[in-house]
Amino acid sequence: MPPQRFALPTEVPGLAARRIAADILDGVLHKHRQLDDQLDGAGAHPGLKTLSDRDRALMRRLVATILRRLGTLGHVLSRLLNRGIPTDAPRAQSALLIGAAQILWMDVPDHAAVDLSVRLVQSDRRAAKYAGLVNAVLRRCAREGEALIAEVKAERLDVAPWLLQRWTAHYGETIARDIATAIGHEPSLDITVKSDTAQWATRLHGETLPTGSVRTLLQGSVTMLPGFSEGQWWVQDAAAALPVRLFGDVAGKNIADLCAAPGGKTAQLAQAGAHVTAVDRSPNRMARLRDNLVRLALEAETVVVDAAEWPGGTNGGNFDGILIDAPCTSTGTIRRHPDIGWLRQEADIAPLVALQQRLLQRAVTLLRPGGTLVYCTCSLEPEEGEQAVSTFLAAEPSMRRAPVEAGEVAGLAEILTAEGDLRTLPSHLPRDEPRLSGLDGFYAARLVKS
Structure with a gap:
């Protein structure tokens, strides 16, 4: 008899969009694949075809928000995790980023952001053991996240250090700061x-x-x-x-x-x-x-x-x-x-x-x-x-x-x-x-x- 695999119902609203977002984030952060290559053309994620226009737009905005605020997200999560982000389960890392981004910057109810991130890790064999951790950390993020952001100059965290250093040297500190602030906003x-x-x-x-x-x-x-x-x-x-x-x-x-x-x-x-x-x-x-x-x-x-x-x-x-x-x-x-x-x-x-x-x-x-x-x-x-x-x-x-x-x-x-x-x-x-x-x-x- 083949082994039983635990799977979540695919009809949970919004879960498919977040699962694909997690896959694409993993492609950028761990496999060094360009975002555009995963969204369009021959290398596009096959699951995109199954998403409604609304879910596809949500997925794109979610991935872009995380990448735009990656440094700040890393700071917030590091303050909420005693042992750092789990490195043995990429889906746990993605679930934390996805949940925190929704709580801090997107018009998604906190309880929905937490629940769907927990479901994400539960559906992954390697990450399932972190379901309780993800739940606890994201609930704390909803309570403490904004205060943790206020501790730092977020626009500086969200630019790769080598780039910020170069822009400061060439354009001056004030213009470099203005550039960093500008690229932190979703464009028209x-x-x-x-x-x-x-x-x-x-x-x-x-x-x-x-x-x-x-x-x-x-x-x-x-x-x-x-x-x-x-x-x-x-x-x-x-x-x-x-x-x-x-x-x-x-x-x-x-x-x-x-x-x-x-x-x-x-x-x-x-x-x-x-x-x-x-x-x-x-x-x-x-x-x-x-x-x-x-x-x-x-x-x-x-x-x-x-x-x-x-x-x-x-x-x-x-x-x-x-x-x-x-x-x-x-x-x-x-x-x-x-x-x-x-x-x-x-x-x-x-x-x-x-x-x-x-x-x-x-x-x-x-x-x-x-x-x-x-x-x-x-x-x-x-x-x-x-x-x-x-x-x-x-x-x-x-x-x-x-x-x-x-x-x-x-x-x-x-x-x-x-x-x-x-x-x-x-x-x-x-x-x-x-x-x-x-x-x-x-x-x-x-x-x-x-």
């Missing part, structure tokens, strides 16, 4: 619309930003929002929409978008009338770009190749513009991708900087004399931004900087450097409502070939 949804921005701001219950993006606090499945299936807009952080504006009028011009997927900037260029060649080395990511273009009824030539080795096809050496949205540490996007702060390491910077220089050197060979090169990264690290461009210009006499004027970026002089480059920070664009504040951290420079 930013979209780029094809036309009639004011109308779509109204329909999506949002507002039009000075830069032209629409910002909304609507949650749930993006694909169900008005205008998505009709191809009237695409999701794109307001900062990510700025680099394309540095080209000026692109109508009728030949522009190559290197490292183009998932295609937000390609869509901007195509919508503005450019003849776009989108280049990306990943077949899967390029397939997503093509799907987006079909939905948006926009056209671009697509090439699957390593952009650092691409000869340029029939336009090689004669493009009017080159956009390099270079692979980088992506530390400027932590508020939207909170796993990045815990998965990235300082040692990742050097090889990415080397790749960025190869892309820049390749772009020079693709660009016609008088053509414009816009280089950008979604990184807060100077090696991938200001220093990368300085190194490139010192080695490439045919290229010069074309400073950006405040009028080109909606008058937002605070997002421009002294040299005339673009530098947005998560703490920029402040508002009274934190979720309506902020931008992704982006760097962009406009360079012209003599």
